[in-house]
Amino acid sequence: MLRSGRNLQILSKNLVRENLRLLSSTPQPAPKDVTKKPATEKKLDKKPVKSSSFVMNLFLGSTNTSQVFPYPDALTADQKETLQLLVDPTHKFFAEVNDAALNDREASVPEATTQGLRELGAFGLQAPTEYDGVGLNNTQYARLVEIVGGFDLAVGIFLGAHQSIGFKGITLFGNEEQKKKYLPRVATGEAFAAFCLTEPSSGSDANSIRSRAVLSPDGKHFILNGSKIWISNGGFAEIMTVFAQTPVTDPVTGETKDKVTAFIVERSFGGVTSGPPEKKMGIKCSNTAEVYYDNVPIPVENVLGGVGQGFKVAMNILNNGRFGMAAALSGTMKSSTKAAIQHATARVQFGRRIDSYGTIQEKLARMAMLHYVTESMAYMISSNMDKGSTDFQLEAAISKVFASEAAWTVTDEAIQILGGNGFMTANGLEKVLRDLRIFRIFEGTNDILRLFVALTGLQFAGGHLRQLQKALKSGNVGVILGEAAKRAKRTVGFSQTNSLAEVHPKLALQGQLTSKAVEGFGITVESLLVKYGKGILDEQFLLNRVASAAIDIYSNVVVLSRATRALNMNIPSASHEEMIARVWCNEALDRIQLNLTAVKSQSQLSNFTTMSQIAKEMCENGGLIQQNPLGI
Template sequence: MFRSVARISSALKQNKLQNHLFQKWSECAVVTQTRNVSEESKSFGLNLFRGQAHGEQVFPFPEVLNEEQRDNLQMFADQTAKFFEEQNDALKNDLLETVEPETMEGLKALGAFGLQVPVELDGLGLTNTQYARLVEIVGAHDLGVGIVLGAHQSIGFKGILLFGNDEQKQKYLPKLAAGENIAAFCLTEPASGSDAGSIKTRAVLSDDGKHYILNGSKIWISNGGLAEIFTVFAQTPVTDKNGDTKDKVTAFIVERSYGGVTNGAPEKKMGIKCSNTAEVYFEDVKIPVENVLGGEGGGFKVAMNILNNGRFGMVAALAGTMRYCVHKAVDHAGSRVQFGKSIHTFGTIQEKIAQMAIRHYVAESMAYMISANMDQGFKDFQIEAAIGKIYASEGAWYCADEAIQILGGMGFMRDCGIERVMRDLRIFRIFEGTNDILRLFVALTGIQYAGKHLKDVQKALKNPIGNIGTVVGFAGKMAKRKLGASTGVDLHNDSNVNPELQDAAKKASKAIEHFGGTIDQLLIKYGKNIMHEQMVLNRVAEAAIDIYGMVCVLSRASRSLSTNVASASTESAMCQTFCEEASVRVETNLNIAVSDRNMKTFRTLSTISDEVIKHGGCVQEHPLGF
């Protein structure tokens, strides 16, 4: 056996292609600094990039609420739904471009401003899954109000919950939970959007060492004109252990009462009009040193954790919006008669409604998978949360668009309500990480994780006898991929997958294996330069999104079939249809990612873009010669 291992090791070392692979994987270990992840993660999303179906997070579909938590949630959910149905007027909020004072007071009475603040600090103390359910209800009724609440607690004071010390929590959270103080998250600047490291706002320690002096401005801040408490990110000079001083981002808790904090007029926006969005200015603001969050120079980590922890709520809220859109479309399709028939009998309408329902099912499954994983204590969920935000925001846009199409002229009218929803939805593909950047985040974070594993294999080859398992496992997997054989991903034989869904599970297994092999090929080809191939990375991310969606619905539909819920047969049909269509998309995107022909197309697209930029717009002359 030792001779066999030695031959494998020798062959691998002598093969130029394999040497190139190991070199490229080593280079790729530092391909991205988006987030450090544990060496051996339980994340399904991360392990997907190694071609593995790590099922602990996803199978069986997680159940995380005990009986008391369910009862409490039902009570809160009923109260929230009743409030939005009877007291909140979304169309009026949109027209007035503000949330009326009595509505704000009603939300405060509900406890809606402190959903996840611990009970001992005057909040409701909800779990992530309970929170997801309540924001789902809000998302089904009024996304503008949802932004007021979300900007306050999902990101505004989330940093205090995650990184605050006991004194900071005791001082700020009770009033924030009561809605007595409103919070805002201040990261974006005129020259700093997705690139958080390029911010210009600056804080310098005072001569007596008791305060930081903050100067700068932030734009497009939700609750910017309402907030009393701000989580602000600023550059600060930080001296390391070697005595070198460099600027690093630091997070601060800033009170408007400190003085020097002002804001501009509310922005005029396409949607979410009732939420306050304003520019915020900081002029010589004195911040006590005890108001640093997460340590000096730790601001980037704070910001990324806040955003990663908040995205699951957005997925749940948008699932609520999708449910509303489906309801509006179905209500109209069931009553509208054309050519002597109800329009819901027409194949074109049936396809639209079915696809809307499937997209909602996938988004909803993702939302409660992610929130449950967080409640279960899993540490790595950043890829899954990013995938959920991308899928739900684009799925909700699809549902709103198709609902308007089904309603026809009525859908275009203001009083119908859907046109407001569509305007509100457009921002969700932009803020808290644009979908374009999040696709790169998904791809590069996963590739970084896969790169660390291959680096371990490289080390193992230096002592193949002492690392026999690693060497043989790697060699076997590479050989199987080369021959087109299975590498061991076998969801269809997982006891957690219902037998009725075996074919769908086989498609998911094949997609996972294809995905892992594609990542290997891309690193052989590009190494660390893969970070510059954004058109390729977009296809990788698209495939990852579809695969995660496949696994989420396989898990959920299996549970429904096993427990024989009333909707089990329809859930099974939606799961199988999604997996069928997603598997085709995965294969297409992965083949495009490694295709030289498509790389030529990507280069041509870059050239066209350069020419259009150079001309300041469209290049060609008008057909009439003008």
């Protein structure tokens, strides 16, 4: 379900670091699927590869609509029937049995609630049925996660730390013996799992992990020593996916280097202990603790995914689960919005219900739009994954950033609409806000993920640009003429192949303007690469605005696709969805223009330089520099 805390932040940061390293050498194409091979092993002279990712192609100024139109639906009739059988009891359990306020006060999940979750099959939703799991696909899973997110995010993290990351690596990389041994125990909730990566010394750089595992003299065990911090379920997990440095010898050169390896570690191996539960702002019933490893003997059979392949294992776990955050937080937004509407339609001030005032109406409309975008992203990505797509890492990162910020805004506005009532603990919104704060931090901070989106896209565009440069040098007439034709069309105002023809006629204007924004985005990316070269790595003011524009363009395409489907099918909410899509796109287009203008505006560039200097002076001073106006 939801993935847990700080321990995932390393991975996205590490991929950004690798992109920085690669870009600093020369612009490179992004891999079709970064989960297939660690970035450290990418050769710099590889030719640009094609990608079906909409966001990746966005950086070339072109549209690839294969994953966005028509709005995907991966469920068969049988899968929908199965899902319906699970939705009702799950909703009933969280509405009537689980007590979110009690969980928060006690900072734990009662055993009776845990047992109820076991009976629902909640601990093994995506584990294969042959290993006693429920066997849901990503879209089915997203729908159940949405329900949990609408009631109790902290319990969601308890569940998600167990299955979305805790034993996900066994599902993805485990051999048959490993799956048979461990999956039935964790899928049924007999034993709990945890994902153990973060350490006191390792923040952005996964290579700085100090936990170390070396082969025993008899070659039968790896001996693990080290510690991990902020591990969700760390206080009681019996089965852990642990990452540690191991010596790896290159068979060709004979050189030995440390590489990260993933291990399946049982607490019963001995030498595994945990610290006391951490005290946190929110998600209090989710156990978070340090875990220590003192000469833990790990059978060589428990290496997961191969010695030295830990980075690949971790990245696959991330890319296969991140969409669930958007699904869960769309459920949170739905609940917060409902609470706001119930209050707004009952509260009377100055002789009128407050929902009749424009200020409240604007808040509610924006809450609806943010929810619509988030929900649309979640199910678009999950459906594409179920159809076999492997090109979704940028879309998944965007969905995490967007969902975590949107849910915070929606819940904060709901509290504002409720006024003093929203600030009180009785209605539960203050708990939701506390629980939400971690979502902009974990699984890669939103700041890191914005850089990840920008740098991965720039790497892809850089490979394309380098190919064009080679064509110019070699005199490849076909490539040169093709590029010249595209640029000539841009100059006279004709779109290349960017018309979003699939958009419903009622939203045609928004489709056309979004298509033009795609072209403008591509031109901006190319100009940045030409102007800054490898120096773009140090221009984070610019990278952040590139990422924000990319997020807005993707959000436009997602809502246009979903609203188009609603209009084509003439579903009851079609006209309502059309209004949401129109307003959202119109406002997003303004933001896109502002961000793309900012990266080349002299006044904005001057402001960025000045802000950098302000921050440097503050840090040198150890705090704010200006004196109190009273001078005392």
